[in-house]
Amino acid sequence: MPDPTATETLGRFVAASRWEDIPEALRHEAKRSLLNHIGCALGTARDPVVRIAAKVMRGLSAAPAATVFGQGLQLDAMGAAFVNAVAANLLDYDDTHLDTVIHPAAPVAPPLFALAEQRGLSGAAVLHAFLLGGEVACRIGNAVSPGHYARGWHITSTCGAFGAAAGCARLLGLDSAQAAQAIGIASSEAAGTVENLPTAAKNVGVGNAARHGILAALFAAEGWQAAPAAIEGPLGWARACGDEADMAAITTGLGERWEIGRNTYKPYPAGIVFHAVIDACLALRTRPGVAPEAIQSVTVAGDALLLARGDRTVRNERDLRVSIHHSAALGLLRGRAGVLDFEAPALADAALAAMRARVTAVLDEALPRGAARVTLRLADGRVETATVIHPRGSEATPLTDAELETKFRDNAALGGCAERAAAQIEAIWALDRAPDLTRLMALLA
CATH class of the missing domain: 3.30.1330.120 (2-methylcitrate dehydratase PrpD)
Structure with missing residues (x-):
């Protein structure tokens, strides 16, 4: 029997992972990531780019089922995921995995929140799926860096689509083969260019990564298939989008050494x-x-x-x-x-x-x-x-929990919901104990 491909290995990792095996420090880091992510999204609630995104997606939305942060609005899951991803990434204030310069939360977290709200899933399920999706995004990013970015691919959008697909596959309870198919399907969705960074077109790529993750997982759940080597095949995504990929960077130490645990949070709203x-x-x-x-x-x-x-x-x-x-x-x-x-x-x-x-x-x-x-x-x-060498907010000198809370409150004030910030922060820290997202989403609406 041939060795599993990287796509198949990632599918097995996503399906087999158990929440009880996730170290407590990593669980806490997931909450830190989501605290930072939600705060950044709230901070842009009044921005014209976010308002336009919400208007356009509202015109395309099916039955409302998921909350758009800070807008008093619900859309279908894909529409809410798109707008929330755009909002979180808009100010370049979101999290960063420095080795790849991927911002993991913006493409990965919004589709998980949307699906979990739609389906009544627990906060722990969201945290677990976020860690798995973020890990997939960062490991694929490691495999194609730095050539992928240097060629003009916006790595948050491209690798974010893989992470979103993996996280959604986990949240939907897909088995290892289906999860691998979802990741493989994402290889046909992953896009976004660096040339567009100074424009709102950059955020279209991030928003698409989020909603495409839902699409890939739903198609995989219904039996759609992708090539077994969709990532590393001779005509696969990695070769098409960069130099020769380092496949060992995807699979070595998978589930033992966590790249998403190296996520960092910015004190300044810039690259x-x-x-x-x-x-x-x-x-x-x-x-x-x-x-x-x-x-x-x-x-x-x-x-x-x-x-x-x-x-x-x-x-x-x-x-x-x-x-x-x-x-x-x-x-x-x-x-x-x-x-x-x-x-x-x-x-x-x-x-x-x-x-x-x-x-x-x-x-x-x-x-x-x-x-x-x-x-x-x-x-x-x-x-x-x-x-x-190690700026404030880096992996070597990380922001404290208290500093992240201060950043959240500042962003909430910019978005017009300062009076809810304390309750929002409390609900995010307690997400692993929440039976569903009802309370948190009511606070974020």
Whole structure:
């Protein structure tokens, strides 16, 4: 009998996993991920992009069955999953698996919430399915990184579709063969391009990953099949979408070493690779004599991904979230980097624009992913340098539970539901004990 393919191995992993075997620390990390995820979605509840997404999907929706966070609205499961995924990912404030730069929760969690609400499933079932789906997404991402992203594929959207399919397969109780089929079907759905990152078109890919996960699992449940080697076959997804894949990255240590347990949460609403830039500039700002008017030039050094993502001309407010120059300017000028610092008024701020113009980005291949070195040349001839290897919020210096709660409350206030934040937080921490999602969804509606 031939060895199982990666797709088949993942299907067995998803179907065979038992909640009681999941370490307590990993269960808690799942709740941290969902706390961060829901807060990010609530924070964009008033954003025109989210309102438009809800309007369009409402026009396509079947019978309402699942809650759209912060909108006072229910859609069918696929519509709610789409809108909630868009909302969570919109501000680049969501979670990140740094090795792949996948944001696991945005594509994986919304379809699980929608299906569980529709079918009356427990909070523990959602947490378990999220861990499994997130693990599948991150492991497939590991197998195709960094070439996949470098070729222009938006890895959250592409690998997120696999994770969403796997999580939904688990939630629907599919057996190992069916779960493998769901993952294989997702290989024909996984899409999204990096070129669209500064536009709302990026979020279409994330939203589609969420709803396509439901579609893949439902088709698999009805007997649809995919190729056994849909991922790694000679004409499979991995070869079509990148360089030669490292299949061992998918299967080695599966169920023992958890990639989703390495998930991280952002203190700033910008791409994760810019956080070290912000932290370095915040540190430099406190040094004697480093006043904004004294700064003649700013040089930011980082790895190839930092430059590819952020060495860009800022033309619109979405560019601000993926800009080395704006990240540095915020740290040096404002001494902060909150949600409002990446909105339209910041784009028009003349002082920020002038500081952005003084910033130059350079490649330093010796710096690891997520790190940055910032060098200031001052009017008096001095040079000041700060290097940040592990920025705040990274795996090495994670946000605490209390910091995640503060971030949640801030986002809830932005979305207009500050008065419910305490109860929402309490319900998320208690999700593993909830017999269904009724109370949580009532609070989020």
